[in-house]
Amino acid sequence: MYCLSIQVLPSCFGTFNRSRFLQVLKAVNRTPEIDHYQERQQEFLHYNFFTEQPVALWQSLQEVLLKNADNAAQFLPSIIIICEPLAQPDATLLLHHPDPQEKIDRLQ
Numbered sequence: 001m002y003c004l005s006i007q008v009l010p011s012c013f014g015t016f017n018r019s020r021f022l023q024v025l026k027a028v029n030r031t032p033e034i035d036h037y038q039e040r041q042q043e044f045l046h047y048n049f050f051t052e053q054p055v056a057l058w059q060s061l062q063e064v065l066l067k068n069a070d071n072a073a074q075f076l077p078s079i080i081i082i083c084e085p086l087a088q089p090d091a092t093l094l095l096h097h098p099d100p101q102e103k104i105d106r107l108q
Contacts (some may be wrong), residue, residue, distance in 0.1 A: 002054040004061065006032070008045040009098070012078035021047075028060040031064050054083050058095065058107045066096070074099045083107050 032047040055064045081096035093105035
């Protein structure tokens with residue numbers, strides 16, 4: 001089992017359009033588990049998808065988020081996307097980061 005997690009950067013909470021983002025995610029025909037919590041006076045917002053087929057889900061997410069110019073412009077500067085194999089949390093892959101200096105992993 002894998003978790004594809006879309007994490008909203010805390011600095012973007014004020015401008016991040018949550019309802020529009022959920023509409024966009026509906027295109028992948030999956031409903032994410034939403035974790036919204038505070039820890040040590042820091043707010044966190046994660047959209048988590050649990051799947052046995054992470055490559056197929058990642059391809060669908062790329063279609064609606066990365067390859068759609070409007071969605072990419074609106075959301076990509078505000079999110080980090082990771083894939084974590086639940087049996088091996090130390091093998092987490094970074095699939096998207098708004099900082100171009102970050103090394104992006106490939107999910108194959």
